[in-house]
Amino acid sequence: MSTTTTGILRVDALTMRFGGLLAVDAVSFEVPRGTITALIGPNGAGKTTVFNCITGFYRPTGGGVHLATHDGRDVVLNRLKDHNIARAGVARTFQNIRLFAGMTALENLLIAQHGPLHKATGFGIGALLGISGYKAAEAAAIDHAAGWLRAIGLLDRADDPAGSLPYGDQRRLEIARAMCTGPSLLCLDEPAAGLNPRESDDLAKLLLAIRDGTATSAAPTSILLIEHDMGIVMRISDHVVVLDHGRKIAEGRPAAIRQDPHVIAAYLGEAEEE
Numbered sequence: 001m002s003t004t005t006t007g008i009l010r011v012d013a014l015t016m017r018f019g020g021l022l023a024v025d026a027v028s029f030e031v032p033r034g035t036i037t038a039l040i041g042p043n044g045a046g047k048t049t050v051f052n053c054i055t056g057f058y059r060p061t062g063g064g065v066h067l068a069t070h071d072g073r074d075v076v077l078n079r080l081k082d083h084n085i086a087r088a089g090v091a092r093t094f095q096n097i098r099l100f101a102g103m104t105a106l107e108n109l110l111i112a113q114h115g116p117l118h119k120a121t122g123f124g125i126g127a128l129l130g131i132s133g134y135k136a137a138e139a140a141a142i143d144h145a146a147g148w149l150r151a152i153g154l155l156d157r158a159d160d161p162a163g164s165l166p167y168g169d170q171r172r173l174e175i176a177r178a179m180c181t182g183p184s185l186l187c188l189d190e191p192a193a194g195l196n197p198r199e200s201d202d203l204a205k206l207l208l209a210i211r212d213g214t215a216t217s218a219a220p221t222s223i224l225l226i227e228h229d230m231g232i233v234m235r236i237s238d239h240v241v242v243l244d245h246g247r248k249i250a251e252g253r254p255a256a257i258r259q260d261p262h263v264i265a266a267y268l269g270e271a272e273e274e
């Protein structure tokens with residue numbers, strides 16, 4: 001893990017109201033660069049809402065979300081449309097799998113790279129005429145995709161439809177697809193949901209390798225994840241932010257969070273409500 005404390009993402013007094021419901025109430029935290037930061041909390045705590053504000057699905061009612069770009073600029077994400085948030089360097093996955101099930105694993109990773117390919121085509125005609133710039137971009141995109149397929153152990157299934165892969169493989173393929181966009185921040189919404197212990201273990205290793213930049217030749221990438229599986233959170237997170245009823249109730253290293261009385265009370269409260 002990088003030791004620099006500069007945050008790659010700064011969430012500043014973020015507030016989100018749905019009519020009379022205050023779903024997120026002036027929440028502030030940072031994702032330190034080079035870390036896996038987990039956003040946890042009982043059901044309805046506001047985790048997905050914060051996530052949706054960061055990734056441009058919701059426009060917050062108040063506060064701001066700032067991304068520090070590679071070249072040191074501060075980009076205010078909540079003023080951008082979601083495709084520009086992706087362009088600024090934020091990639092995300094969803095709670096439900098959103099692969100193109102009928103396309104192959106490789107094709108799913110190539111689609112994620114339509115940006116550089118599009119640029120090389122001169123808006124399409126280059127591809128039709130077989131212009132060399134396009135061919136080079138296409139070869140680079142295939143190389144890049146193959147690198148990610150190797151990293152997730154699916155190179156031998158490159159030509160299989162994504163929908164035919166086991167569930168755990170589809171989850172890792174989605175993460176690879178997000179990584180093919182070359183993000184500086186990867187946001188994952190419950191990546192371990194529905195995985196068996198072996199698949200969770202593969203996921204944990206993949207996320208650590210993405211953080212450290214050892215999965216492929218891609219640079220180390222900071223990760224923000226929402227996760228209910230405390231085993232995985234405690235095992236791989238460097239930093240944990242805890243929400244309850246729309247407010248931040250704790251923040252720190254996993255070992256400290258595990259013993260925090262406010263966190264224990266929030267989760268006990270959830271168990272009593274069930």
Ligand SMILES: Nc1ncnc2c1ncn2[C@@H]1O[C@H](COP(=O)(O)OP(=O)(O)OP(=O)(O)O)[C@@H](O)[C@H]1O
Binds near residue numbers: 041050
């Ligand atoms: N689009 C919406 N419209 C109205 N209320 C919403 C909307 N999205 C979320 N909420 C409400 O905001 C609160 C926070 O929900 P959110 O989904 O962010 O919590 P969460 O921590 O992600 O929960 P879970 O762990 O169950 O997914 C809840 O009371 C929820 O009902």
